[in-house]
Every structure is written in structure tokens, then in C-alpha cells.
Amino acid sequence: MAAIPVEAFYLTPGATGSLQQQIRAMVTQGILAGRFRPGARMPSSRGLAGHLGVSRITVTLAYSDLVSSDYLTSAGRSGYFVSGTAPLAPEFPASAPPAEAIDFKGLTGGRFSSVVRVERPDDWDRYPWPFIYGQADPTLFDHQNWRQCALRALGKRDFAALTSDYYERDDPLLLQELVRSILPRRGIAAREEEVLLTLGAQNALWIAAMALLGPGRRAVVENPGYPAWRAIVAATGAEAVPVDVDALGLPVEGLAGDVVFTTPSHQCPTNATMPVERRVALLEAAERQGFVIVEDDYEFEMSFLKPVAPALKSLDRGGRVIYAGSFSKSVFPGLRLGYLVGPPGFIAEARSLRGLMLKHPPGHIQRTMAYFLGLGHYDALVNRMKNAYRRRRQVMAEAIATEGLEVAGQGGFGGSSFWMRAGAGVDTEELALRLRADGVLIEPGRAFFAGAGPRNYYRLAYSSIAPQRIAEGVARIARALAPGAARR
Structure with missing residues (x-):
């Protein structure tokens, strides 16, 4: 059986895991998908290392791990081969996805999917000023x-x-x-x-x-x-x-x-x-x-x-x-x-x-x-978080006061957020979209109210933002709330 070419392997930029883990994943995915068939010869460790730009020992360790998992077999000087007893995905004839003939939203009444939620982008951590609630800060975690x-x-x-x-x-x-x-x-x-x-x-x-x-x-x-x-x-x-x-x-x-x-x-x-x-x-x-x-x-x-x-x-x-x-x-x-x-x-x-x-x-x-x-x-983690949140809260309180924003509720015991109120004519859902384009994430308050409710409330959390970024983020919110800002 022909050898598997090195061109079948490539490292994806931004992929998670060590290089050894990524090589292992490429091999197992190829075998389970049926692209690498039992008995096929793997690229040499030297050849694959040169192609991927990694050390040879990284490839060798990945291959050894795959041998122990029965994805590969070693034939001494002849190299590595896909194992004849490697796990294989079941083969089914290809078919087009079925048409959705049933109106499931009508059948279920949409009583779950129609619930109003606090919207947050999945890639929230890529924004410079994420004032969103409840996410963990990796710099504080043990x-x-x-x-x-x-x-x-x-x-x-x-x-x-x-x-x-x-x-x-x-x-x-x-x-x-x-x-x-x-x-x-x-x-x-x-x-x-x-x-x-x-x-x-x-x-x-x-x-x-x-x-x-x-x-x-x-x-x-x-x-x-x-x-x-x-x-x-x-x-x-x-x-x-x-x-x-x-x-x-x-x-x-x-x-x-x-x-x-x-x-x-x-x-x-x-x-x-x-x-x-x-x-x-x-x-x-x-x-x-x-x-x-x-x-x-x-x-x-x-x-x-x-x-x-x-x-x-x-x-x-x-x-x-x-x-x-x-x-x-x-x-x-x-x-x-x-x-x-x-x-x-x-x-x-x-x-x-x-x-x-x-x-x-x-x-x-x-x-x-x-x-x-x-x-x-x-207990040590909680103590570290309390100290960090105390500092962030102080920085945010000072920034809010400096920019003249209105706090609707902040509590007296701590927490990790401020409950804010904008002007009576402000729709904070529209405000959130404008701020997102400026790298700032806030949480509109409409989802917290029953019925129609007011639309000018929003929440600013400080659990996921570094203290040195808070002042600039709050300043950007203030500029977005300034009269005429929406028309500029």
C-alpha cells in the first residue's frame, strides 16, 4: 500500500494543545475519517518533522503514543504503519440531510427558544473592553x-x-x-x-x-x-x-x-x-x-x-x-x-x-x-478574587464618577458589577451594538425586566477586565452616550 504523503499533514494556526497532541489528533482524525487506511505507511519521523517545522523527537513521541493506543504499529527500520486493528468509524452511504417537514417551533410553541436572553458574543475575550458578567479571569485563577x-x-x-x-x-x-x-x-x-x-x-x-x-x-x-x-x-x-x-x-x-x-x-x-x-x-x-x-x-x-x-x-x-x-x-x-x-x-x-x-x-x-x-x-482563590475585585470596583467607581454616568444600583457589600441607567430616550440594545463596533461590551438591561420594561438600563461587570483598561472603556461608553453621538 502506498505511503501517506507528508502533504496530508499541516498545523492549524491557533490550534490548542501541544505540538505532539496536534500531530496525534491529525493521525487519529485521518484514520477515523477513512483517509488513512489500515496498512498504509506513515511518513518517516524525520520527513514529517521537516515538513511541519518541528523537532524529530516531537513526531517520534507522537508516533509512540499512537502505537500504544493501537492506531499505529511499528515495524522497526521499516517505519510506522496504520494498525490493522485501529478504531474505524462506521461507514454509511452518503445521503443528503432530510428536509425539516415538521414545524418544530410550532409543535413546541417556541417556549424555550423565544426566551429573551442577555446576549454576549462568543469571542468576548477578544474585545479590549469586555464589561460582561460572570466570566473567569485567567490571571486570577489558581x-x-x-x-x-x-x-x-x-x-x-x-x-x-x-x-x-x-x-x-x-x-x-x-x-x-x-x-x-x-x-x-x-x-x-x-x-x-x-x-x-x-x-x-x-x-x-x-x-x-x-x-x-x-x-x-x-x-x-x-x-x-x-x-x-x-x-x-x-x-x-x-x-x-x-x-x-x-x-x-x-x-x-x-x-x-x-x-x-x-x-x-x-x-x-x-x-x-x-x-x-x-x-x-x-x-x-x-x-x-x-x-x-x-x-x-x-x-x-x-x-x-x-x-x-x-x-x-x-x-x-x-x-x-x-x-x-x-x-x-x-x-x-x-x-x-x-x-x-x-x-x-x-x-x-x-x-x-x-x-x-x-x-x-x-x-x-x-x-x-x-x-x-x-x-x-x-479559600486562597476567593481571597485573591476579593482583593482584585475590590481594586477594580474602586477604579470603575472613579471612572464612572469622572465621566458623569449614572449608577442605578451597586450594592454595599461588593459583587462584580454595577447596575447602570442611561437617559430616558436611550435604547441600550442599540447602544451595545454601537459600542461593540468600538471594542466595548456591555449588557443591555431589557432581558432582566418582565414584559416590555424600560430599555435604558445596562450592566457593567468588572470580573473579566483588567483594571488598567477600565477607565478608557468607561470613557468610550460616555462618549457613545453623549448627545448626538448616535448620529456621528
Whole structure:
């Protein structure tokens, strides 16, 4: 069989992974796609190295790795060949994609795809001034210790945690760390049977809503508030009742519903912090009226200006608060690891519901997070982030004051964003498009409001932007908001 020419291989600019990994990927993709057939001779290591402009040892190591994986075989001085037992993709006759004969949007009612979302470009990190919320800053993350914890979780001693089907259970080591170190800092005393791990806070909120709501029920949601709440409530068949927040968060007077969703520590998106007196009043109202409270405590770790207020759950004596937490803001959003805390009866139902969807979060992620917590790396990371956010917040506050922009809500405990208000005639969705062309990303506020809502609010976050870039970015926003700017 003819040899595979070196011209079949090329390095893609900007590709991820080491050179050795890229060479391995080229070979395996060629074999699985059927371009490199069993028995075909590979280019010599010297020839391929010269063609790609890499060292010969890099090619040799890649070939050796492929031999161990049975993609290649070595024939001594004769070179390397595609293995006769290499994995092959199944072959099917080529066919044109079928026409979409069914109107799936009409069939589903478009009730999920039509939800208004906060729009962010996928390549947000390529913009010079990304004032967007929730993304991780690689300069703050503890790469080395996270990698070590992940490698430890991949070891033989943790093989069962890595590979086992927990069915509906969770990693006991992570549950121990949550109960011992995370929840107590919110004043919450919980047993392991009162905790359920989820794929992030949004998954936790979805599970809580599905377990607690249904047709004919009513759910109070904050307005403005977390956009997904309204969509999640609608998916259950219940009615979402928006209640306007004030400077102290969700008001207690007049609340009427079966479930109340609230963000008392850092109201989303205004950052208002509900005082203890109002938290107590909310719990008393829940007892009188018989409703359940779902507390979304998504950003409590980022309280760096004042001591964090106690969680609603820590004040709950009647078992009416379901607490949702997450590591998305304090570690990184791609981790997708959160948790629910509630009475054993609720957690048992939520666990069974989760089992119908995904059984449990991946074991390797759970065990890695458990080690990251237990070895103290998490606390060090949070402390580093608090110090960085404190500085960025100060820089942004000074820049906003210098440029004369209006802050609608910034909270008194910290967080990672400012809630802003432009002039009454400004459409911040149109403003965001103009700023994007100027390298600046902001988040229009319309998605946070129920119904039509005002269009002149926007959010500026500082978790993903270097402090030395903040002033210029805010200045560009101010210039875009200046009278006549849209016509220039």
C-alpha cells in the first residue's frame, strides 16, 4: 500500500494543545475519517518533522503514543504503519440531510427558544473592553493547584469516584466539604441528606421549580430579576408574578404566591442587599401565608466591602427556605457545579427528579472540587478574587464618577458589577451594538425586566477586565452616550 504523503499533514494556526497532541489528533482524525487506511505507511519521523517545522523527537513521541493506543504499529527500520486493528468509524452511504417537514417551533410553541436572553458574543475575550458578567479571569485563577487536584482525582486511589455510577447519590467527600466548610460560612447548619449537588445554580433552580410548581400555582419573581426565572416558571405551567424590587431588594408587603424566588444577598441585577430585618419579615410572611422561598445565593463569596449578611436559610426555623448555591462565580462558570440545601423531604424528591435527567454531576468534577476545597486552595482563590475585585470596583467607581454616568444600583457589600441607567430616550440594545463596533461590551438591561420594561438600563461587570483598561472603556461608553453621538 502506498505511503501517506507528508502533504496530508499541516498545523492549524491557533490550534490548542501541544505540538505532539496536534500531530496525534491529525493521525487519529485521518484514520477515523477513512483517509488513512489500515496498512498504509506513515511518513518517516524525520520527513514529517521537516515538513511541519518541528523537532524529530516531537513526531517520534507522537508516533509512540499512537502505537500504544493501537492506531499505529511499528515495524522497526521499516517505519510506522496504520494498525490493522485501529478504531474505524462506521461507514454509511452518503445521503443528503432530510428536509425539516415538521414545524418544530410550532409543535413546541417556541417556549424555550423565544426566551429573551442577555446576549454576549462568543469571542468576548477578544474585545479590549469586555464589561460582561460572570466570566473567569485567567490571571486570577489558581491553575497549578486546580491541575494537581484534577490529576489526583484521576489517580488509581480515586478510580471508583471517577468511574462509578453513583445512581442518585453524590460524592460523599464533596458533601462533607460542603457541610463542613462552605455552608457554615453562610450560617447554615445542614446534614448530608439535606444537600443535593447540581449542574450549576441554574440547574438547581430548575429542579426546585419543577419539584415545587405546576399548573395553577403562582411563583413570585423579582423585577428586574434573573431572566431565566420567568422561563423556568413558565415551563412548569405555573404563573410568574413579577414584583418590583426597591433599594433593599424584594419588598415583603403584598407578596402572594406558592413559591417566592429571591436573591437577597446580591439582588440580580441591581446588587441590592436585603437587610436582616426584611429577611426576618419575609420568613414571617412565609409562615403566615404558607409559601416556600427559593433563595438564590449566587455571589455571596464576593462580599468584600462589608461582612456578608446571614443567608435566609440560616434564619429559617420552619423549613420553608430552599437554598441554591454555586461555584460558578467563585471558581469558574464552566465548572457547572452547584447545590441545593433543604429539608430531607424536599431533597429526596429533588434527588429523584434529578435522577430522571442526569443521575448526578460527573464524578471526576465532584472529586476534584472536593480536593480543591479540602486542601485550602478554594479559600486562597476567593481571597485573591476579593482583593482584585475590590481594586477594580474602586477604579470603575472613579471612572464612572469622572465621566458623569449614572449608577442605578451597586450594592454595599461588593459583587462584580454595577447596575447602570442611561437617559430616558436611550435604547441600550442599540447602544451595545454601537459600542461593540468600538471594542466595548456591555449588557443591555431589557432581558432582566418582565414584559416590555424600560430599555435604558445596562450592566457593567468588572470580573473579566483588567483594571488598567477600565477607565478608557468607561470613557468610550460616555462618549457613545453623549448627545448626538448616535448620529456621528
